[in-house]
Amino acid sequence: MKIVRINAYQVGLVFRDETYVKAITEGTHWLAPFKTVKIYNTTQPFVAPCALDILLKDNTLAAMLDVVEVKDNEIVLQYENELFKTVLKPGRYAFWKSIINYRYVRVDLSKVEITEEIDLAALAAKEVLTYMRTYTVEPYEKGLLFVDGKLQKMLEAGTYYWWRNNLSVFVSKVDMRQxxxxxxxxxxxxxxxxxxxxxxxxxxxxxxxxxxxxxxxxxxxxxxxxxxxxxxxxxxxxxxxxxxxxxxxxxxxxxxxxxxxxxxxxxxxxxxxxxxxxLPGDMKEIMNQVLVAEKKAQANIIMRREETASMRSLLNTAKLMEENEMLFRLKEMEYVEKIADKINTISIAGGGQVLDQLKQLFGTAK
CATH class of the missing domain: 3.30.479.30 (Band 7 domain)
Structure with missing residues (x-):
């Protein structure tokens, strides 16, 4: 006989000639010398030493294990003490029931919409993103969701997650800004x-x-x-x-x-x-010529208008001087003054007759 000690949080599997016999738990056990024991830590995932179906025939061992079966087109999200741990792919898994609290979320990958209650932290995990499609509709956009070529719904601004599978998923977006x-x-x-x-x-x-x-x-x-x-x-x-x-x-x-x-x-x-x-080059030249001609015509009109106004003013002045001899004399004196401003010296040749003429010119008309 030989003594085998199983510590806390351990389980031993007893084999005889590589054939499973039973499971032993915490404590001291006496075994025949031809029997062997494989000891497992219950805080670690269980890796079956032989076909799992054979081991599960033992009700004692089956009661110690959580068996998770993942079918095709499925994945299972495993949480360990409410923290996301890993993704279980299609297959069969066994985990010890121990101080670690396991929780499982089963996902059907044959559909597109995420109907399972999965927190964003798990969705953002690298292991989960492999199985997901992610689309973002910006605040200034609107989108239309097409699944397998069929319109499903309109999408407002936000980030959307869908399961990745054989169905085609396409989001057509449009800018709603001006x-x-x-x-x-x-x-x-x-x-x-x-x-x-x-x-x-x-x-x-x-x-x-x-x-x-x-x-x-x-x-x-x-x-x-x-x-x-x-x-x-x-x-x-x-x-x-x-x-x-x-x-x-x-x-x-x-x-x-x-x-x-x-x-x-x-x-x-x-x-x-x-x-x-x-405008083409030749048209530009023509338009410039037209513009110059128009401006010249406008300038000529303005000049004629000014000349007409000047002549009208002279005519009015002439009529006034014709009617008023004093005004005529004043105009004569104005021109004499303008001429005198440009003369430095005056030489007078003649007798008293010249002086009489000047007196007559500048004298007061009576």
């Missing part, structure tokens, strides 16, 4: 056959997520073409001069002409307008 579309470099003929290059811009927002993501394809391209055609339609009905005069009014026409079609795409227009009207 967006801008540039319709640049459009070469268009006006009504009077003037060739222009126009840069146009449009501000818009998503109004209907379903129309944008499901009912229409390549909505951005459709919106671009819609704005392009409306712009060409408007400019084609105007001459170059009319276009330059009504450039600020084009937004009203575009908004009114495209509102219904834009709504069918799932958008709503916020505003639009022409940023640049670019």
């Amino acid at each position: 967006l801008q579309l540039e319709v640049a470099g459009q070469e268009i003929l006006t009504k009077d056959k003037a060739s222009l290059r126009v840069n146009f811009h449009v501000q818009y927002k998503v109004a209907d997520v379903m129309k944008v993501l499901v009912e229409n394809k390549e909505v951005d391209k459709q919106l671009y073409i819609l704005m392009q055609l409306a712009l060409r339609e408007y400019i084609g009905t105007l001459s170059l001069d009319e276009l330059l005069e009504k450039k600020e009014v084009i937004s009203e026409f575009i908004l009114a002409a495209t509102a219904d079609k834009v709504a069918k795409l799932g958008f709503t227009l916020v505003g639009c307008g022409i940023r640049d009207v670019i």
